[in-house]
Amino acid sequence: GQQLNQSPQSMFIQEGEDVSMNCTSSSIFNTWLWYKQDPGEGPVLLIALYKAGELTSNGRLTAQFGITRKDSFLNISASIPSDVGIYFCAGRFNNDMRFGAGTRLTVKP
Amino acid sequence: DGGITQSPKYLFRKEGQNVTLSCEQNLNHDAMYWYRQDPGQGLRLIYYSQIVNDFQKGDIAEGYSVSREKKESFPLTVTSAQKNPTAFYLCASSASTGVGNEKLFFGSGTQLSVL
Numbered sequence: 001g002q003q004l005n006q007s008p009q010s011m012f013i014q015e016g017e018d019v020s021m022n023c024t025s026s027s028i029f030n031t032w033l034w035y036k037q038d039p040g041e042g043p044v045l046l047i048a049l050y051k052a053g054e055l056t057s058n059g060r061l062t063a064q065f066g067i068t069r070k071d072s073f074l075n076i077s078a079s080i081p082s083d084v085g086i087y088f089c090a091g092r093f094n095n096d097m098r099f100g101a102g103t104r105l106t107v108k109p
Numbered sequence: 110d111g112g113i114t115q116s117p118k119y120l121f122r123k124e125g126q127n128v129t130l131s132c133e134q135n136l137n138h139d140a141m142y143w144y145r146q147d148p149g150q151g152l153r154l155i156y157y158s159q160i161v162n163d164f165q166k167g168d169i170a171e172g173y174s175v176s177r178e179k180k181e182s183f184p185l186t187v188t189s190a191q192k193n194p195t196a197f198y199l200c201a202s203s204a205s206t207g208v209g210n211e212k213l214f215f216g217s218g219t220q221l222s223v224l
Binding site for chain 1: 113115118149150151152153154184197201211213214215216217218220
């Protein structure tokens with residue numbers, strides 16, 4: 001099946017810094033989604049992307065659907081302590097959805 | 110409030126025992142899913158159901174069983190055949206499995222551990 005490579009695996013940043021993470025695949029997807037998971041909870045959808053090249057924002061979060069349809073990026077600006085958690089990318093092609101292994105974000109006050 | 114409710118939050122299984130995880134949604138969604146989450150890995154699909162009385166195997170269905178007798182409910186049974194059941198189990202739903210409605214809504218998960 002299609003595999004997603006998500007990087008970095010973990011990040012330790014200072015409050016106020018910007019964050020970037022990405023997902024890449026050897027296969028194309030027609031939808032990219034980004035989720036955030038708090039400890040012991042289910043993932044919550046942050047942003048959904050539907051077209052190659054699409055750039056979408058949700059508050060301090062910005063995500064892009066790569067032109068090649070094989071990658072996606074998530075940026076968080078001016079991080080705050082509540083940004084702590086695991087961020088997952090997900091790619092969908094037709095009815096097949098694949099998830100990355102997640103990026104664990106730690107924000108130091 | 111609409112949402113997905115999973116229970117119990119924590120579950121312990123003895124060797125050779127079957128256990129059932131509950132998932133209920135009041136979002137009026139047609140499609141429901143079960144995922145398994147292991148540390149450092151992406152979510153892996155166990156089973157999914159597009160409509161009542163129908164369900165399909167996902168990537169790691171062996172050792173698991175499901176039923177979909179009601180639209181609102183999609184329980185997962187972890188059978189004794191599943192030799193490594195310790196994991197965090199997530200139930201999700203979506204309005205349909207068709208293209209254009211891929212947003213999954215997740216429950217808060219069940220942590221299953223082996224005694």
